[in-house]
Amino acid sequence: MSFSTSGSYSRRLGKYALGVLAILGTVAVAQQPQSEFDKMLEGKPFDSEKLLRELPQDEQQNARINSPSNGEAPVLVGNPTISMVLPLDAPGLIGDAAAAFLEGFASAAETDGLYLSLETYRTDGQPGSGLEAYRQAVANGAGIVVGPLIRSAVEQVASLPAQSTVPTLLLQLPARDTHAGQIGAPPLYVFPLGGEAEIIQFGQLIRDADYTAIHVVVENSPLGSRLARAFDFHRPRYRRVIPNSHRIVNAESWNNIHVELRELIGETAEGVAVFAAGTAEFVSQARANIPGAIPIYTLATTQEGLGGGGRNLLNLDGLRFFEMPYLLKLRDGQSQLVAGEYAAQLPQILQRYVAGGMDAYRLATSFVSWSQQSQWSINGATGVLSLNGSSFIRKGILIELREGQLAEVTTPEDKSTP
Numbered sequence: 001m002s003f004s005t006s007g008s009y010s011r012r013l014g015k016y017a018l019g020v021l022a023i024l025g026t027v028a029v030a031q032q033p034q035s036e037f038d039k040m041l042e043g044k045p046f047d048s049e050k051l052l053r054e055l056p057q058d059e060q061q062n063a064r065i066n067s068p069s070n071g072e073a074p075v076l077v078g079n080p081t082i083s084m085v086l087p088l089d090a091p092g093l094i095g096d097a098a099a100a101f102l103e104g105f106a107s108a109a110e111t112d113g114l115y116l117s118l119e120t121y122r123t124d125g126q127p128g129s130g131l132e133a134y135r136q137a138v139a140n141g142a143g144i145v146v147g148p149l150i151r152s153a154v155e156q157v158a159s160l161p162a163q164s165t166v167p168t169l170l171l172q173l174p175a176r177d178t179h180a181g182q183i184g185a186p187p188l189y190v191f192p193l194g195g196e197a198e199i200i201q202f203g204q205l206i207r208d209a210d211y212t213a214i215h216v217v218v219e220n221s222p223l224g225s226r227l228a229r230a231f232d233f234h235r236p237r238y239r240r241v242i243p244n245s246h247r248i249v250n251a252e253s254w255n256n257i258h259v260e261l262r263e264l265i266g267e268t269a270e271g272v273a274v275f276a277a278g279t280a281e282f283v284s285q286a287r288a289n290i291p292g293a294i295p296i297y298t299l300a301t302t303q304e305g306l307g308g309g310g311r312n313l314l315n316l317d318g319l320r321f322f323e324m325p326y327l328l329k330l331r332d333g334q335s336q337l338v339a340g341e342y343a344a345q346l347p348q349i350l351q352r353y354v355a356g357g358m359d360a361y362r363l364a365t366s367f368v369s370w371s372q373q374s375q376w377s378i379n380g381a382t383g384v385l386s387l388n389g390s391s392f393i394r395k396g397i398l399i400e401l402r403e404g405q406l407a408e409v410t411t412p413e414d415k416s417t418p
Contacts, residue, residue: 082364083119083137085147090125093349098149100343100350101171101193104357104381105146107339112365123148131156135164142166146364151194162186167367169360173197173391175233180390181371189371190391191363193356195223195299197394199230201322201383202275202297204395205411206241212271213264214243217257217286219278227277227299243275248282254289262291273297280305287316295320295400300327303401304348313404320409322396326355326381331406338381355381363392 084105086098102120119140121133130153137145145168148154157165158174165186170178173192179185192200206214216231218224224247231243246257265272275297276286283298284306290296300321306313329337330344330351337343343354359380363370370376370387377386383396398409 081117081119081141081143083121083140083142083145085121085123085130085133085137085145085153086149087125087130088120088122090123090150094125094150096350097353100346100353101149101357101360103342104339104354104359105361106357107342107354108358108361111338121147123150123153125150127152128156129153134168138164138166144364144367145169146360147171149193158186158188160186167371169363171356171360173230178390185390187371188390189387191356191360191385192391192394193353195227195301196230196233198299198322198396199227200234200391200393201395203234204393205297205398206243206273208411210271211241211273214241214273214275215257215261216243216245216275216277217290218245218247219276219282220247220249221278221282224278224282231275231277248278248285254285258289258291261294265291265294276302278302283319284316287319292318294318297321300324300396301349301352313401316401317403319401321399322383323399323406324352324355324382324396325379326358327351328397328399352382358382359385 084102086102087094088098088102089095090098119137119142121137123129123133130148130150134145134148134153134157143166145166147168147170148157149171151172154170154172154174157168157170158176158178162185165188167187168189170188170190171192172194173190173196174188178188178190180187180189205211216228218228228245228247231245246253248254248257261272261274273295274286274290276283277298278286280302283296283302286296286298295318297320300323303319303321306316306319326337326343327348330340334340338358339354343351346354359378359382362378362380363385366378373387375387377384379385380394383394385392385394387393398411399406400409401407
């Protein structure tokens, strides 16, 4: 178990000082269409005094705008240091995901063209290393922490007493609500990047659409069990319709769910949907065993593997998932995307972390704005992000496979606050 502080792992950060790293950013202010802050982000001329006045009253005492005359980017002085706790030294996919996340964060910062201080804490992904790094970041005076990224480390940080924490953006959903924003609660906010974030999106769809019956088929695997727990955790969000869960263990299980759904829908599948919680192979089996008129929802990360194993996408019509806008733009070959050249070389699962890093930058640097509001949202690279209590709820773009091609599905407008 180990961690270290370093800034040498990202090529985009190489031109900045290492250790405590000067990269681009600022604390966001009131979200107005043409605020001085928005003008500054868009590279337009802005009034530094007006920008200062847009800060909350208590922040104006500690902040000032320094606009150098030598053409360098302006600096918002007095901002807290952002500390990132990431498993950059972990082997395999975890380390690659952390590096992609950091690249997205740094690229978004570079695009803004403003400087603030950033400390980075590299962990090796071993049990306890994320918690150790977080404690060290707090001890070193972190103003805002982004991370940890690994689920076990998130659970450990979420268990800390309030006095041992600072404003934090956790990158996985902990097992229980942190109640951030409430009196006496630790300031631990959640921007989940795992499959649970997509479960929440599906829950929003259940709430807003006219579904009358939802069935969740669960693979007998660690992934299936984890997603099933997420459904149970978020039951209060569904309100009108409570999903029925079915654990699939053999061919007889598939036959039973097929018969049940066939009897339920009769001549029309209107109002019925299924969520397949499992691997790509399991989702493929679900499509083969569930009546074709019923849409099947799954994770965006699961659908990435459906083209492998000799599977024909033409046999998967009606399969749906929520996709990040950034990934759809990459697939369309749109140019001049932030970190687009870097992300285009990565597999889709890592592209998601690039997009997540970009949005984490915007959230971390907007803390002054959203931490003082009951409702706050932005259009991000991962989707529309809305603050709901202590968590950011993401709404991506609903996509359906039709004749082997991706097609956007129109979803109901939100009927209430998430």
